[in-house]
Amino acid sequence: MTAAKIKKKHKYDQHVFANHGIALAGVAHDTLLESYVLEAGKDGVRGHDLGQLALRHLSLKTISYEELCGKGASQIGFNQVALEHAAAYAAEDADLCLRLHAKLYPQIAADAGLKRVYEDIELPAREVLFRMEREGVLVDADKLAAQSHELGLRLIELERQAHELAGQPFNVNSPKQLGEILFTKLGLPVKKKTPSGTPSTDEEVLSELALDYPLPKALLEARQLAKLKGTYTDKLPRMINARSGRVHTSFAQAVAVTGRLASSDPNLQNIPVRTAEGRRIRAAFVAKPGCRLVSADYSQVELRIMAHLSEDERLLDAFAHGEDVHRATAAEIFGVTPLEVGPDKRRVAKVINFGLIYGMSAFGLARQLDLERGAAQAYIDRYFARYPGVARYMEETREAARTKGYVETVFGRRLWLPEIRASQAGRRQGAERAAINAPMQGTAADLIKLAMVAVENWIVREGLQARLLLQVHDELILEVPDAELSRVRAELPPLMTQVAQLRVPLVVEVGVGANWDEAH
DNA sequence: CATGTCACG
DNA sequence: ACGTACGTGACATGA
Numbered sequence: 001m002t003a004a005k006i007k008k009k010h011k012y013d014q015h016v017f018a019n020h021g022i023a024l025a026g027v028a029h030d031t032l033l034e035s036y037v038l039e040a041g042k043d044g045v046r047g048h049d050l051g052q053l054a055l056r057h058l059s060l061k062t063i064s065y066e067e068l069c070g071k072g073a074s075q076i077g078f079n080q081v082a083l084e085h086a087a088a089y090a091a092e093d094a095d096l097c098l099r100l101h102a103k104l105y106p107q108i109a110a111d112a113g114l115k116r117v118y119e120d121i122e123l124p125a126r127e128v129l130f131r132m133e134r135e136g137v138l139v140d141a142d143k144l145a146a147q148s149h150e151l152g153l154r155l156i157e158l159e160r161q162a163h164e165l166a167g168q169p170f171n172v173n174s175p176k177q178l179g180e181i182l183f184t185k186l187g188l189p190v191k192k193k194t195p196s197g198t199p200s201t202d203e204e205v206l207s208e209l210a211l212d213y214p215l216p217k218a219l220l221e222a223r224q225l226a227k228l229k230g231t232y233t234d235k236l237p238r239m240i241n242a243r244s245g246r247v248h249t250s251f252a253q254a255v256a257v258t259g260r261l262a263s264s265d266p267n268l269q270n271i272p273v274r275t276a277e278g279r280r281i282r283a284a285f286v287a288k289p290g291c292r293l294v295s296a297d298y299s300q301v302e303l304r305i306m307a308h309l310s311e312d313e314r315l316l317d318a319f320a321h322g323e324d325v326h327r328a329t330a331a332e333i334f335g336v337t338p339l340e341v342g343p344d345k346r347r348v349a350k351v352i353n354f355g356l357i358y359g360m361s362a363f364g365l366a367r368q369l370d371l372e373r374g375a376a377q378a379y380i381d382r383y384f385a386r387y388p389g390v391a392r393y394m395e396e397t398r399e400a401a402r403t404k405g406y407v408e409t410v411f412g413r414r415l416w417l418p419e420i421r422a423s424q425a426g427r428r429q430g431a432e433r434a435a436i437n438a439p440m441q442g443t444a445a446d447l448i449k450l451a452m453v454a455v456e457n458w459i460v461r462e463g464l465q466a467r468l469l470l471q472v473h474d475e476l477i478l479e480v481p482d483a484e485l486s487r488v489r490a491e492l493p494p495l496m497t498q499v500a501q502l503r504v505p506l507v508v509e510v511g512v513g514a515n516w517d518e519a520h
Numbered sequence: 521c522a523t524g525t526c527a528c529g
Numbered sequence: 530a531c532g533t534a535c536g537t538g539a540c541a542t543g544a
Contacts, residue, residue: 173541194525203526264538270537302535429532430532433534
């Protein structure tokens with residue numbers, strides 16, 4: 001691995017050791033995680049790497065990897081660095097680690113919630129993530145290559161059509177050139193602008209224009225296919241590791257301020273699923289011979305957490321009775337019985353439920369549902385009248401964020417919100433929306449990390465050959481030998497639902513298949 | 521290296 | 530009055 005690709009990789013040293021057959025006997029602490037638990041989102045905190053921690057907490061500038069090895073084409077490998085320089089670099093790592101731990105850990109130990117998040121969630125999850133990264137996932141390169149070829153042919157034809165409709169050749173992948181064609185040359189109406197003030201050509205705009213003009217429709221399809229080809233079908237086969245024959249993502253444990261993981265190089269948490277074309281890519285993630293992929297996902301987990309946190313009686317009741325929550329919400333908002341809720345009403349309720357999790361405004365809801373702002377406000381008012389506990393919770397959360405400067409998850413994870421008292425209204429309101437969202441997104445992250453630890457412990461304890469491969473925020477993907485399928489299918493859901501006792505039941509849905517698409 | 525866009529939960 | 534749903538990562542373009 002080249003230094004450029006190391007980026008923010010932690011656990012990196014552990015992988016190097018493992019490559020040489022050396023297993024760490026146990027990791028007692030990790031300053032990256034200590035800092036993450038203490039200071040996620042805090043003012044001026046951009047990362048939790050050793051170098052940044054040394055600068056923030058010890059006012060020390062560390063030797064950078066580039067100072068040691070150079071950069072770009074002239075960069076040398078660590079094994080070519082003069083021993084005295086390498087020794088100084090390595091010794092600095094060890095020294096600073098201990099000094100930072102002495103400073104950070106007592107702050108964690110002083111708070112029961114933070115201590116629990118650090119010791120019962122983050123530290124154990126760290127080892128599970130290391131194993132998942134090392135295990136990797138099998139990807140059918142031939143299948144993807146065939147798709148790339150097919151997508152390439154269709155893209156050529158779509159481009160030809162687009163050029164014909166535009167009356168001239170242009171680069172369909174250039175928003176700049178596209179904007180000139182659409183809005184200057186053809187005079188199509190500008191629907192919205194980008195932050196920099198230029199007319200937007202994003203999907204929302206093109207979809208709207210596609211109702212009246214042929215060119216945007218071709219562009220939409222070209223964009224979609226170009227995305228799939230460029231990001232997935234072309235790239236994933238190149239990410240297959242020569243030694244293992246599998247794709248090994250990197251899970252960042254201290255990047256997302258809410259407590260979620262982030263996946264990179266490649267990102268396996270954004271593999272397409274929403275379109276049929278996209279699901280063909282997902283179908284290229286396969287189980288090795290003699291195995292199946294098992295997917296287990298928490299159903300409606302953030303809404304359940306909202307019910308738990310708000311203690312709203314109607315919402316708790318809906319989940320307690322196993323109701324379809326969007327249907328139940330629609331019935332409340334529209335004043336009908338659940339049986340009278342059709343697809344349109346349910347869709348509106350679903351958008352509202354998602355909006356609540358995101359701290360929506362009437363404007364945002366109006367835009368999402370293509371309504372007048374007043375109509376959207378009426379829906380919101382109606383919702384809060386029927387779910388007063390949720391309304392109370394939202395206001396209490398904003399207030400708590402203002403007075404404390406942070407919000408917490410059910411397990412005590414802390415998210416700092418420095419902009420909650422910003423003088424600029426836009427920034428402040430942004431922080432308020434983040435304050436609403438963070439306890440729900442963060443608690444969900446806590447839950448699934450606990451589940452990962454529970455599942456891995458179970459696998460080890462029972463001596464199973466099943467392996468955790470991926471986590472996608474509310475979903476776990478495992479590779480399971482056929483002989484263990486019935487056990488995993490039966491025991492995975494209770495393992496995942498019993499990691500915590502909330503005021504609502506947790507529900508896990510399991511799927512099995514030869515590939516990720518079938519399992520999902 | 522910033523910008524716009526779009527893939528996911 | 531004011532911008533506008535939360536959290537991520539990757540790609541192509543173009544300066």
